[in-house]
Amino acid sequence: MNYTNLKELSLYIIMLLFVASSCKNSTNTAAEQKEKVVTSAPFFKLSLAQWSLHKTFNDQGVDPFKFAEMSKAMGFEGLEYVNHLYAKQIEELGFDTVIDSLKSLSEKNGMQNVLIMVDNEGDLADPDEDVRDAAVENHKKWIDAAAKLGAHAIRVNTFGTNDPEIWKTAVVDGLKKLSMYAATKNINVLCENHGWLSSDAEKLMQAITAVNMTNCGTLPDFGNWCTKRKDKTAKWGECEEVYPDKYKGTALMMAAAKAVSAKSYDFDENGNETTIDYTKMLQIVKDAGYTGFVGVEYEGSRLDETAGTKATKDLLLKAAKEVK
Incomplete structure (x- = not known):
């Protein structure tokens, strides 16, 4: 060469x-x-709690059947319905027609039905067993509805009494009876910290443990920690007593969590919630191994509902990048 x-x-x-x-x-x-x-990408999926838009539907007269379309437009993947926002439609069209319509609309918009928040169907922790049993029966149709929608859960309340000794027996009875029916439909029954003793995380977790069913769990809410109102008989209204540590309470509830609610009220100039450390909350959620839906639930008054919902969603995504 x-x-x-x-x-x-x-x-x-x-x-x-x-x-x-x-x-x-x-x-x-x-x-x-x-x-x-x-x-x-965040470690969770984003859903929209319909309560974020309750003024839009109740006061502004927007058709609640537009919920799926509106949620998709705002960049959400999942839907969390509020049952009583459809009271008028149920009265006019019938229960089954409403549920069938919601299913069709969710499919049309490519949205996943996550859960139904159930209110005004009786007190599952009422001291009177007959009253409790009636509440259980009232909730069953919503379990059927969740199953038809392909959702995994309903969120229930545990009102009835705010006496800890009476409540710890009554609430276990009501939840167990409802969870037994829900198990036949493969639906979860979730307790949110939603006022009174449900917002006392230790007592709520004792009740969940006593029910001892895999489909009876929790829905930790970043807000809603009022354990006693000034009007002792009022479920809502001015708060007199608050659970002392929302972060500890959330951590306790995460042990049985099958959904999470990112509550917000207002934001500072940097887009942070003024009363809740979202990064700290999301770290608690992540440390618990949770990777399901986190529902945006704006409940403020300074921003309009659309702006408040967007601010909450943006904050969640920002905080998700800050967790370890």
Whole structure:
């Protein structure tokens, strides 16, 4: 081989090495970019609690059947219904027609039905067993509705008494009876910290433990920690006594959590909630191994509902990047 051929061969080998190295770097860059995209996604999925828009539906007269369409437009994946926002439609069209319509609309908009928040169907912790049993019966149709929608749960209340000694027996009875029926439909019965003794995390978790059913769990809410109202008989209204540590309460409830509610009231100039450390809350949620839906539930008054909902969603996504 002469000098010229040797020189040409050397240049050819160098070019091959350069191309191979470039391809490898290109592959690595693509892999790194893919990994970056994956790791930047939150550890949870986003759903919208319909209560965030309750003024829109109740006061402004917007059709609640538009919930799926509106949620999709705001960038959500899941739907959390509020049963009494459809009271008028149920009266006019019938229960089954309303549920069938919600299912069709969710499918049309490519949305996942997550759960139904059930109110005004009786007190599951009433001291009177007949009253409790009536409440259980009233809730059953919503379990059937959740099953038809393909949702995994209903959220219930545990009102009836605020006497801890009476409540701890009554609430276990009511929840167990309802959960037994829900189990036949593969539906979860979830207790939110929603006032009175349900907002006392230790007592609520004692009740969940006593029910001892895998489909009876919790829905921790970042807010809603009032354990006693000034009007002792009122479920809502001015608060007199608050659970002392919302972060501890959330951590306790996460042990049985099958849904999470990101409550918000107002925001500062940096977009942070003024009363709740969202990064701290999400760290608690992540540390519990939770990867399901986190529902946005704006309940403020300064921002309109659409702006408040967006601010809550943006804050959740920002805080998700800050957790370890």
